[in-house]
Amino acid sequence: MTTNIPAREVPFPSSFALMEAPVSKAEKEVKEPELEVDQIQGNILVGFNKDNQTLIFLDIQDVSAFKLWLRAVIPFVATTEEVLQFNRLFKMIRSRRKVESRAVLSTWMNMAFSFKGLEKLDEKEAAKFQDKGFKAGLAKRSRGLNDPSKGEGAQQTWLIGGENNEADLMIILASDSIEEMAFAVRRVESWVYEGAQLHGKTVPSGAAVIFKQKGATLPSPLTGHEHFGFLDGVSQPGIRGTAGKSKELITARQNPADPNQGKPGQDRLWPGEFVFGYPGQDPKDADKKGELKMEGPAWNKNGSFLVFRRLRQDVGGFHDFLKNEGERLKLGAELFGAKCVGRWASGAPIERAPTADNLKMSRDDCANNAFDFQDATVPKAPKPGSDQCADNFPKSLAQEDKDGLVCPFAGHIRKAYPRDDVAVDPKTKNPPNEADTETHRLLRRGIPFGDPFDPTVIPDDGNRGLLFLAYQTSIENQFEFVIKNWVNDPEFKDPGSGHDPILGQADKNGNRERFFAVKLANGEKQTIRIEKDWVIPTGGGYFFSPSIHALELLSGS
Incomplete structure (x- = not known):
C-alpha cells in the first residue's frame, strides 16, 4: 500500500476493535447516522490513499451505447465499504509486523460526471440540480475565482x-504499484476502445478518451509532501457516523479533551457536509446536527460533488521568493516559508513551533494538528486502556495568536481553514464564528503530478504541480466560498491581512499583483508585494460522484 498513509488523510477506524473512550451523557444522546458505505463510492469519505493515480476523462458520443457500457463497468467501481475493509486489514498487518507491508495490495476506481455529462444521460433529472457552480461548470466560474483571463492559466488554454x-466523465484510478496502475489504465482504455463485457456480450462504450493525467506521491525524501516541499494533507475533517449498522465509527474519538474530535484538532463533522442524504453542520452550534443535505434528483443520496483543479507549481520561482524576502526580513527562507504556509516544511505547525522546526512533532498525528489561532491549547491525558491521543510535547503547546504574530492572518492554513478565528465585523460576508466555519470544509484527496524540481536542470519544463481533488455537497458554499471569501480576500480575517501567498489570486483588470502581510517579532507589520503566481490553474472541472444505486439508474438498469 502507499507510503503516504498517516491517519491525517484517512478518517477510518482503528485496525482492531475500537476502544472507544467514555464520553459524556450528552454525547451519547447525539445519535450519529448509519452511513450506507456499500453505496457511497470509495475516495469520498475514506480516501484511496495510493501512491499512484491516473485520471481519465471521457466524452460521451453515443448515449444509448454508453448506458449499456456503464452498466458493464459499475461492478468495478470501489465502495467505501471495500476501502474500509482493505484499510483495516492493511493497518492490522502493519501493526503486527511493525513495517510497511506489501502483503495486501489493491487498485480502486471512482467515477464522476460533469453536469454536461449528466445532461446527456437524463436532461430532466440533471436539471433538478440546484448548485449554480456545478450547473455552470468550472470554466464559466473561473473568472470569479480570479483565474487569469489570458495566458497559461486562462480556461480557454487549459489542458x-x-x-x-x-x-x-472523469474516472479516477488509484493503485499501490506502478505495474498495477498501468494494468488498470490499459483495462479502462480497452473498455473504451474495444468494449466491455455485459452478460457475455461485448458492448461498445459510445465514448472517447479526451485526456489522461498521471499523479504520484513524490519519491523520498519528499514522500507525502507537495512540490514546494511542504507536508500535505495534515488537516482533514473527521466524519460523524458509523459504517453501516456496525458500531464502528468512521472517525474514532481520540481527543480526550474533546469527544467531538477525532485526533486533536480534527473536528468530526456531520456527513451531510460531504455526502447527500445525511444531516450537515449547524452553522450556529458546531456540535449539533444541522439540516438534512439534499438537492437535485432523488437519486443524489450518497453522492458528492467533486472539484478538480490541475494546478501547475512554479517551484523555482517560489523558493527564490522565500529566499529573497526571508533575507530581507531577516527571518531566513525556512521561517518565512513557515509563516507563508503556517507550517514548517516537515508539517510541524508554526503555532506550536514558532521559531524552529520540530521533526518529531511533524510525525506525530496526535500533536501536529492540535492547535487553534484565537485560544491556547489545553490537552488532557488519555484514559488508561483507550486508543486516545496523548500529547507528547507539553512544552510546545499552542498559545493565543489573536494578533497574527506567530501565524500571519494570510498564512495558507489560516486562510484556507480559519479554525476559531472570528471576523472583525460579524455583519460582513465572512463567517462570524467557528461553527459557521465548519460549514465550509472540504475533504481533500489531492496528489502531486510531475517529477520533483531539480535546480540543476536548465531550462526546466516546469511541468509539475498538484491534482487538487475535493469532495463536498455545495460547490458554492464550500470550495468557491473558501477561495472567494478567504483565500482571495485581502481583508479577511482583518483589513490589510493580504492574500493567501500560496493559492491566493488577485485579478483587477488583468493586474495579478497581490500582497501578504507579516508581523515581525517586535510587532512591526511588513507588507510584501507579490507580482508572480506560484500556482497556475491549467485544467479542472466540477463533477458529481453518484452512489452505486444512482449509477445503475443512470445506466438504465
Whole structure:
C-alpha cells in the first residue's frame, strides 16, 4: 500500500476493535447516522490513499451505447465499504509486523460526471440540480475565482476542462504499484476502445478518451509532501457516523479533551457536509446536527460533488521568493516559508513551533494538528486502556495568536481553514464564528503530478504541480466560498491581512499583483508585494460522484 498513509488523510477506524473512550451523557444522546458505505463510492469519505493515480476523462458520443457500457463497468467501481475493509486489514498487518507491508495490495476506481455529462444521460433529472457552480461548470466560474483571463492559466488554454474541452466523465484510478496502475489504465482504455463485457456480450462504450493525467506521491525524501516541499494533507475533517449498522465509527474519538474530535484538532463533522442524504453542520452550534443535505434528483443520496483543479507549481520561482524576502526580513527562507504556509516544511505547525522546526512533532498525528489561532491549547491525558491521543510535547503547546504574530492572518492554513478565528465585523460576508466555519470544509484527496524540481536542470519544463481533488455537497458554499471569501480576500480575517501567498489570486483588470502581510517579532507589520503566481490553474472541472444505486439508474438498469 502507499507510503503516504498517516491517519491525517484517512478518517477510518482503528485496525482492531475500537476502544472507544467514555464520553459524556450528552454525547451519547447525539445519535450519529448509519452511513450506507456499500453505496457511497470509495475516495469520498475514506480516501484511496495510493501512491499512484491516473485520471481519465471521457466524452460521451453515443448515449444509448454508453448506458449499456456503464452498466458493464459499475461492478468495478470501489465502495467505501471495500476501502474500509482493505484499510483495516492493511493497518492490522502493519501493526503486527511493525513495517510497511506489501502483503495486501489493491487498485480502486471512482467515477464522476460533469453536469454536461449528466445532461446527456437524463436532461430532466440533471436539471433538478440546484448548485449554480456545478450547473455552470468550472470554466464559466473561473473568472470569479480570479483565474487569469489570458495566458497559461486562462480556461480557454487549459489542458482539460475549458469551455472547449470539458469532459463528461472523469474516472479516477488509484493503485499501490506502478505495474498495477498501468494494468488498470490499459483495462479502462480497452473498455473504451474495444468494449466491455455485459452478460457475455461485448458492448461498445459510445465514448472517447479526451485526456489522461498521471499523479504520484513524490519519491523520498519528499514522500507525502507537495512540490514546494511542504507536508500535505495534515488537516482533514473527521466524519460523524458509523459504517453501516456496525458500531464502528468512521472517525474514532481520540481527543480526550474533546469527544467531538477525532485526533486533536480534527473536528468530526456531520456527513451531510460531504455526502447527500445525511444531516450537515449547524452553522450556529458546531456540535449539533444541522439540516438534512439534499438537492437535485432523488437519486443524489450518497453522492458528492467533486472539484478538480490541475494546478501547475512554479517551484523555482517560489523558493527564490522565500529566499529573497526571508533575507530581507531577516527571518531566513525556512521561517518565512513557515509563516507563508503556517507550517514548517516537515508539517510541524508554526503555532506550536514558532521559531524552529520540530521533526518529531511533524510525525506525530496526535500533536501536529492540535492547535487553534484565537485560544491556547489545553490537552488532557488519555484514559488508561483507550486508543486516545496523548500529547507528547507539553512544552510546545499552542498559545493565543489573536494578533497574527506567530501565524500571519494570510498564512495558507489560516486562510484556507480559519479554525476559531472570528471576523472583525460579524455583519460582513465572512463567517462570524467557528461553527459557521465548519460549514465550509472540504475533504481533500489531492496528489502531486510531475517529477520533483531539480535546480540543476536548465531550462526546466516546469511541468509539475498538484491534482487538487475535493469532495463536498455545495460547490458554492464550500470550495468557491473558501477561495472567494478567504483565500482571495485581502481583508479577511482583518483589513490589510493580504492574500493567501500560496493559492491566493488577485485579478483587477488583468493586474495579478497581490500582497501578504507579516508581523515581525517586535510587532512591526511588513507588507510584501507579490507580482508572480506560484500556482497556475491549467485544467479542472466540477463533477458529481453518484452512489452505486444512482449509477445503475443512470445506466438504465
